[in-house]
Amino acid sequence: MKMNYERKILERLIGKYEKSKAYITGHSSRRIALTVSEENWLQSGMENPEEKKLFFATLVELKKQELVDYSWVKFEEGNLVDKIWLIQDENRIREGYRRIERTPTKETAAELLALIEKYAGKLSPGTQLLVFLETCIEEIKNRKKCSSYFSEDRILNEDILKCLVHMEKNENEQMERLMSQALYGDSKRFEQDVKSKVLSILKEAKRQIGEDIPEDDELLREKGVVRWPEILEFTGKLKVHLEDGCNIDYTAEKYGAYINSETVLHISWVETEQIDRVLFIENKANYVWYISHEKTEEELVIFHGGCYSPIKGKWFRKILQGLECQPRKPEYYHWGDIDVGGFRIFQRLRENIVSELKPYRMDTQCLEQYHDDTMKITSLSYLKALEKLSRDSNYACFHQVIAKMLEEKIRLEQEAMILK
DSSP, rough: OOHHHHHHHHHHHHHHHHTTTHHHHOOSSSEEEEGGOHHHHHGGGGGGEEEHHHHHHHHHHHHHHHHHHEOTTTTTTTTEEEEEEEEOHHHHHHHHHHHTOOOHHHHHHHHHHHHHHHHHSSSSSTOOOHHHHHHHHHHHHHHSSSSSSOSSSSHHHHEEEEHHHOOOOSSOOOHHHHHHHHHHSSSTIIIIIIIIHHHHHHHHHHHHHTTTOOOHHHHHHTTEEEOOOOOOEEESSEEEEOOOOOEOOOTOOOTOOEEEEHHTTEEEEEOOOOOOOEEEEHHHHHHHHHHHHHHOOOEEEEEEESSOOOOHHHHHHHHHHTTTTTSSEEEEEEEEEEEEHHHHHHHHHHHHHHOOOOEOOOOHHHHHHHHOOOOOOOOHHHHHHHHHHHHHHHGGHHHHHHHHHHHHTTBGGGGGGOOO
16 A cells, blocks of 8 residues: 555644744744655655655645655766655645645634633633633643643533533532433543543642542542532431421441432521531541540531532531520530641632631641651652741641641641551
């Protein structure tokens, strides 16, 4: 089978063009050229007289059409081609794209840029997703290429952005396939085509601000997207009153109680006996250990589970409304990792749910007590994220421990505190 030399030559030259200064600025004194002796794909064909003749004929035709030009190896004119270079004219380059059946990358990038700007305009200032999209906008403007987090398929790009904005605004729980049906009219579109791209973007958005990256399911659950209804765990003297008049008493379940997300949606109100302290715990192992070893009768312990979902937010607020009816107000604490993620989880919980929240075992004393179990911080971006928190007044309660972490470049996961 004869090689399509025209297509291969143009693909290679346009590929080099897209990596050049000329692509970004529109002009350059340097040629976009191929050195034929270095093009391995070409060498074997030149041993066949018919292939060599076809290759030369292709070059002559491409030069005639002012798409490329070429030169011969010294003293080998008509026998060995030295270099092939692209004619750097906008119209000629556009014709090259047409010949290889590709939309010019600048056009694809401009289309994606307009699409991202459109959906970014639907987001509130300061959100993780908006910060990520603003980074993409700058990257596309500077490089004039599509971001690697998207594709060259306009329909897929719009579906990705549509999903991201929907998730950012979502305040309820949705199963993946039902969300997919509602957004695209296809219950499998999200899982088959959109999900992997959305997950990579959500991970990068967290990475940009120095947060730990949770598992895929937890990452989606934070946005209210689940495969099945979420199970919420807690232990304490609670009674849940439902809209249909049914009542559920969890008081006797001293070793762990559960409620699913669908039930949360139908809660009328939550009743509590006198609870003096509420403790949110980030990690499951610590939650299980604490209710077995340290929980008191007058304490409500809630498994937080890292980044809470919209449905967890509703559940937490229902509990707090019940606690506000007590004669004595409880104290509120959160126990999480002594790291950037743990601090951010604490702050989000305090800012959105419990303004009186205080840290539990997340101080310098604990960091020193479990010093042998700390983990070394080797990432510069992570250290920068810590430094940023050290200057943020919202994290003032952690400034002392952050200073110690920065000094020694260490962090501590809360599981270490239950192993000794």
